[in-house]
Amino acid sequence: MLAAPPWEDPDLFAQQIVSGIASGSLFAILALAIVMIYRSTDVLNFGQGEMALFAAFMSWTFLTRMDFWPAFFLAILVAAVMGAALERFVLRPVSEAPVLNSIVVTLGLFVVFNGLSLWIWGSQPKGYGPFSVFKGDATCVSDVCIGRLNIGILVVTLIIMVLLYLLFQHTRLGLALRATAQNRTASRLVGIPVGNMLSIGWGLAAAVGAVAGVMATQNLSLTTGTMFAVLLFAFAAAVLGGLDSPVGAVVGGLSIGVIKNLAGTYVPPEVGSVDLLVAFLVIVLVLMVRPTGLFGRRAVRRV
Amino acid sequence: MLSLRNVHAAYGSVLALRGISLEAPEGNIVSVLGANGAGKSSTLRAISGLLRPSQGTIEFEGKSINRTSPEKIVQMGISHVPEGRQIFTELTVMENLRLGAYTRRDGDAIKSDIDRVFSYFPVLGERAKQQAALLSGGEQQMLAIGRALMAKPRLLLLDEPSLGLAPMLVREIFGIIKTISEEQGLTILLVEQDASLALSIANHGYLLETGTVVLDDTAEQLRGNESVRRSYLGY
Numbered sequence: 001m002l003a004a005p006p007w008e009d010p011d012l013f014a015q016q017i018v019s020g021i022a023s024g025s026l027f028a029i030l031a032l033a034i035v036m037i038y039r040s041t042d043v044l045n046f047g048q049g050e051m052a053l054f055a056a057f058m059s060w061t062f063l064t065r066m067d068f069w070p071a072f073f074l075a076i077l078v079a080a081v082m083g084a085a086l087e088r089f090v091l092r093p094v095s096e097a098p099v100l101n102s103i104v105v106t107l108g109l110f111v112v113f114n115g116l117s118l119w120i121w122g123s124q125p126k127g128y129g130p131f132s133v134f135k136g137d138a139t140c141v142s143d144v145c146i147g148r149l150n151i152g153i154l155v156v157t158l159i160i161m162v163l164l165y166l167l168f169q170h171t172r173l174g175l176a177l178r179a180t181a182q183n184r185t186a187s188r189l190v191g192i193p194v195g196n197m198l199s200i201g202w203g204l205a206a207a208v209g210a211v212a213g214v215m216a217t218q219n220l221s222l223t224t225g226t227m228f229a230v231l232l233f234a235f236a237a238a239v240l241g242g243l244d245s246p247v248g249a250v251v252g253g254l255s256i257g258v259i260k261n262l263a264g265t266y267v268p269p270e271v272g273s274v275d276l277l278v279a280f281l282v283i284v285l286v287l288m289v290r291p292t293g294l295f296g297r298r299a300v301r302r303v
Numbered sequence: 304m305l306s307l308r309n310v311h312a313a314y315g316s317v318l319a320l321r322g323i324s325l326e327a328p329e330g331n332i333v334s335v336l337g338a339n340g341a342g343k344s345s346t347l348r349a350i351s352g353l354l355r356p357s358q359g360t361i362e363f364e365g366k367s368i369n370r371t372s373p374e375k376i377v378q379m380g381i382s383h384v385p386e387g388r389q390i391f392t393e394l395t396v397m398e399n400l401r402l403g404a405y406t407r408r409d410g411d412a413i414k415s416d417i418d419r420v421f422s423y424f425p426v427l428g429e430r431a432k433q434q435a436a437l438l439s440g441g442e443q444q445m446l447a448i449g450r451a452l453m454a455k456p457r458l459l460l461l462d463e464p465s466l467g468l469a470p471m472l473v474r475e476i477f478g479i480i481k482t483i484s485e486e487q488g489l490t491i492l493l494v495e496q497d498a499s500l501a502l503s504i505a506n507h508g509y510l511l512e513t514g515t516v517v518l519d520d521t522a523e524q525l526r527g528n529e530s531v532r533r534s535y536l537g538y
Contacts, residue, residue: 172405179391179402186389189351191377191406191454 003265011143016261022150024257025157026216030234031241031249032164033209039244040181040201043091043102047109049231051206052213054113055079055119056222059214060128066131083206084199092198118200118224125221134216153215160211161250167204168246175250177201233279240283242296251294255282304329304490305350305381305458310350310359319345323358323375325334325459332484332491333533334501334522336535343494344386347512348461350492351383352376363458378406388447392436396427399435399446400421403453413453420449423479433452441472448476452483458490473497477504498535502526510535 006013010248038044044050059075066074079258086109094101134149180187180197187194198226216230237256241248256279286294305327312320320342327333335343348354350361352373361368368376373383381404391399398450400420404413421428424445429436435446444464451459463475464480481504485490501520502508510518510531518531527533 175394175398175402176392176405178398182391183389184383185353186391187402188353188373188404189376189377189385189389190450192402193374219411225452 005266009182011155012265013262014144014246016265017145018188018257019150019260019290020142020261021254022153022257023261024237024254026089026212026230026252027233027237027256028253029212030158030230031237031253032160032211032246032296033205033212034234034238035241035246035249036205036208037239039246040097040177041087041091041198042099043106044243045109045205046103046106046114048209049213049227049234050110050113050117051079051083052209052216052230054213055206056116056213056217056227057117059210060126060217060222062123063128063131068128068131072214075214076207079210080203080207081242083209086203086206087199088195089100091202092195093222093280113148115239121224123224125223127221128218134218147217147284152218156211156215157250160208164208173200187277205212209236213216213281225252230277233238233257236279236283240286242293245295248293248295304364305492306362306528307346307350308360308362309360310346310349310356312345312354312356313482314345314354318497319354319499319514320349320356323349323511324359324515325509325516325519327490327492328507329457329490330484331494331506332481332504334493334495334498334508335511336498337527338502338533339496340513341484341511343511344462344512345514347383347385347462347492347494350376351381351460353383368516369479374406377454377456380457381460382451382454382458383460384447384451384462384464386466388443390435390443390446390450394435395432396435396438396446397431398449400427400453403450405529416453416455420452421537423452423483424449440474441468444468444476445479448480456489458492459484460494462494463496465495467498468480473500480504484495487512498531502536 003012030052033048036046037043055075055078058078059071062071062074067094088107091102094105136148136151138145138147155258161172168178176192177197177200178188178196180192184194212226212230233256234253237252238249240256241250241252259282260275260279264275267278306325310320310323311318323342323346325333328426335346337343337375345354347404352368352371357505363379363381371379373495389407391402403487404416407413426442427445427449429441436444438446442513446460455466461480464476468476480491483489493505495499502525505522508522508525509516518525518528520528526536
């Protein structure tokens, strides 16, 4: 059966937009992580989603010893250290090699982190259940409702964006990170320890990704397959926004969330699982008109 | 202040420097002349740590800096204005200057040094909030020099400041370089294609050919030297 069109059921339409923005926020956070790494090291990290998954599993394990928020922050901290270590010991050795090598390495990260998660935590789905802080009644305005988890995701996304903005635009470290992303030789000449900046960049991205991982697995159950779809949409979001633009990652993520939800609602169900298809169709169309993505400056190359 | 002895360096298997020896005494402007590929830029890159010498010694204020990283070398007091300027085009003029002072922690002095750069190059002050990509070629060169000065160097390495600029602008920039050197007692190692321009402000000059020094004399003597005149001054 076809859903009633927006002019007949505006509440349904509004509801899909609100839910779309919430799920889009997750894509936006993970896309931010991908963009941060791409900007600073020209590497597409296909392992970002599985690194986030690993962090989510860690926070789930920490829950046996502590409350939700301490577990959340501890998982993020561990993820950050792991991200920095990956840059230093895995990515840096291949940084002088052709781009294809680093792509193979990040594909390897995908497999390794997925495998590690399966090995440590098994294939049985896990859930935060009673430990999640995002439970309770949904908040409704007329017939449009938004659940606690979605409010939580939106707030967390907003906080992350504000923190990243402050870091990059208003601190010495942020300025050095931006300089390193732009011109490494010049950065070395003004005295920036470029290697450390790359590690910090990866650590930051891993931390941001970890937030997406923990938030994404609050309602979806936590299994080793959970993050793959999120990663796909996050990549799509990053490409749509322009791979080198943090603003683009956020706008792209939110757009894809909304488009995906609307497509899932209004495209006849007989067509099958269509949300993925429509989302990617939109991306292809946008890239045909603007090859650099909505906000990107460099053309999407080397992909 | 700076001395190179028998410095060799290579890019992979391509030898760029084959035994360079030169001295830059404190407070002097020393010019390095030579044709394309003679090793001028490589000499500067070896000094600032971007190119690691395979042989020979580089000493700055009595300390060997052969194996020192570029980050440490800036901190020791050597600033390098590289070939092609290499400013941060996506950042503002002000951010570029603040990055120049990255190794310093003296906030107030940094502010007054930014003002000093603006007094040498007023146009940078007018465009402080603009993206560096929007500057003209000459302004970008000024920014590159200003950024290098922000590290409070005692030795400034300048690579082809005249490259791609109109002659009038070049004379203006060279005038300012000379002023800065005199006012701050700054030692300058100047790499320049335009030999007559370089020798007009330098005290001393070295002539490089295929990675070695073939001639070294006072700027005055070099200007009078017959072969230098024919090959590099063009009259």
